[in-house]
Amino acid sequence: MTTQQQPTTTLWRPTGPEELALVAASGWRAWPPRLPEQPIFYPVMNEDYAIRIARDWNVPASGIGYVTRFEVETEFLQRYPVQQAGGRTILELWVPAEELDEFNQHLVGRIQVVHEFR
Template sequence: MTDSKTMTLWRPCGPSELELVRESGWTAWPPRLPEQPIFYPVLNEDYAIKIARDWNAPRDGVGYVTRFEIDREFAERYPVQQAGGKTILELWVPAEELDEFNNRIIGLIEVVVEYRADPKT
């Protein structure tokens, strides 16, 4: 639950990234690949659902929405980025800061919903 000291973030992901989170004991996001200079968790569940359902599931066969808490004061160092409409909000965390970001996660990363690709498409 979010309180004044924490911020709830969501992260849509595919099965490969989720397996790496599972291997961490559900406590950390994996390092970014060279072509991924930014780690971008999102600020609302609806946006995470759209990405997992509409992008990850068709591409990977399954898409997941994860949720986690992070230290609010730490997270506020990253300005909110509007990546489209009014509700398409992300934090842009430089890849080289991901270890520090992971150290500020409070509790476990949890899967809140899973979407499977439609086998007919």
Template sequence: MNTVTLWRPTGPAELALVEESGWTAWPPRLADQPIFYPVLNEDYATRIARDWNVKASGVGFVTRFEIEKVFLDWYDVQQAGGQTILEYWIPAEDLEEFNRHIVGKIEVVAEFR
């Protein structure tokens, strides 16, 4: 099975819900969050966690996980800024299916305060 490595910057509230899932799933989006944004490189995730999540909640985490490539191929990579600012835009209604295609555990790879 081919997988793709993705990263997700997150704050403590979202991370607590990931932990509750046994580190296997992302929580449903809130009503004002129609899109789930995993990113394609650790540097971009680090910048968001360090520069945005810390300001918003006092701590930011960078997570890493694998997802089946065959599932991810249904979505286009979005360039959200510079050449390395790459992410997927997963509609909130697709997140449950997205979670079913995660391979292994979601891991915390960095923490910023």
């Protein structure tokens, strides 16, 4: 018996060392709950935008910035319209903090670190 794999969408997330440590503690399979001042989890739609945030925001804030890549079931993501947060390529998904557990259930495979900036 074979199982049919659902189509996935690749997303990226720029992150700092504290959040990445929590991802690692999950076995690289889940994003941690948001802090009270973080009502939205925002993965981004392209690698270049994630690099800019990690390099230009995370490094000055914490000395290091990471870009992660991960897959999510495409059908599940349809509930989150793509948000243009600036220019044409500044595209994000806005996942309400209270939906992050469900979002994590639709991750496929592991969260991977693909870039590191210091």
